[in-house]
Amino acid sequence: MIRILDNADRDRDRPARLLERHYEHRRVQALVTLAANPHTPHVAVADVLRGLHPAALARIAEKAGGPDWFLAASAAAPVPEDEDDGVVRLVNDDELGKHPDPAAVLQSWLDSPATGEILSRSEVNRAVVKSRYRTLEHLRQIPADEVLAGHEPEVALRILLDHCGRSTDRWEALAAAMTFGYEGEEIAFGQLLDSLDGASVRARTS
Numbered sequence: 556m557i558r559i560l561d562n563a564d565r566d567r568d569r570p571a572r573l574l575e576r577h578y579e580h581r582r583v584q585a586l587v588t589l590a591a592n593p594h595t596p597h598v599a600v601a602d603v604l605r606g607l608h609p610a611a612l613a614r615i616a617e618k619a620g621g622p623d624w625f626l627a628a629s630a631a632a633p634v635p636e637d638e639d640d641g642v643v644r645l646v647n648d649d650e651l652g653k654h655p656d657p658a659a660v661l662q663s664w665l666d667s668p669a670t671g672e673i674l675s676r677s678e679v680n681r682a683v684v685k686s687r688y689r690t691l692e693h694l695r696q697i698p699a700d701e702v703l704a705g706h707e708p709e710v711a712l713r714i715l716l717d718h719c720g721r722s723t724d725r726w727e728a729l730a731a732a733m734t735f736g737y738e739g740e741e742i743a744f745g746q747l748l749d750s751l752d753g754a755s756v757r758a759r760t761s
């Protein structure tokens with residue numbers, strides 16, 4: 556679950572509230588219902604708890620309720636040491652600079668699950684593109700249209716100038732790619748760059 560840290564409402568970003576807004580609290584409710592059934596094996600429920608997202612575990616502790624054994628098993632479920640409440644928070648470069656590996660933090664944003672909403676994923680991509688700690692490898696994973704037509708067009712321009720250089724074939728391939736309709740297919744910026752390399756090779760061998 557992605558939320559912006561700047562000017563954030565602390566209560567609004569609580570794991571329970573986030574789950575509810577994404578309708579992901581329903582699986583927690585279903586698990587609570589199963590746990591309340593005296594015929595449900597405790598071991599089976601405990602196995603499910605160990606696979607839950609940290610935010611789901613936080614919601615159980617905060618407001619899900621359920622029998623005492625269920626709450627105890629939830630509290631005992633292991634959480635990776637580097638995770639707190641399972642909420643990814645986007646921070647500015649000043650805060651990123653305090654981390655020993657800012658580039659790894661950016662990658663964790665790109666790898667984060669539960670970002671199905673277009674707006675949320677776009678927020679992540681935009682934050683990565685704008686960060687001074689981004690690398691080409693980060694940008695290669697972002698949809699090409701967001702890199703090319705985003706809020707930092709000079710970023711893509713510098714990369715394309717370096718990548719295409721004096722190759723007429725690559726510039727022509729780029730122009731064709733920019734005007735070609737993908738009919739809903741989304742390609743990553745890295746795929747676009749690789750396609751330009753392929754166009755240059757085909758031109759030399761034809």
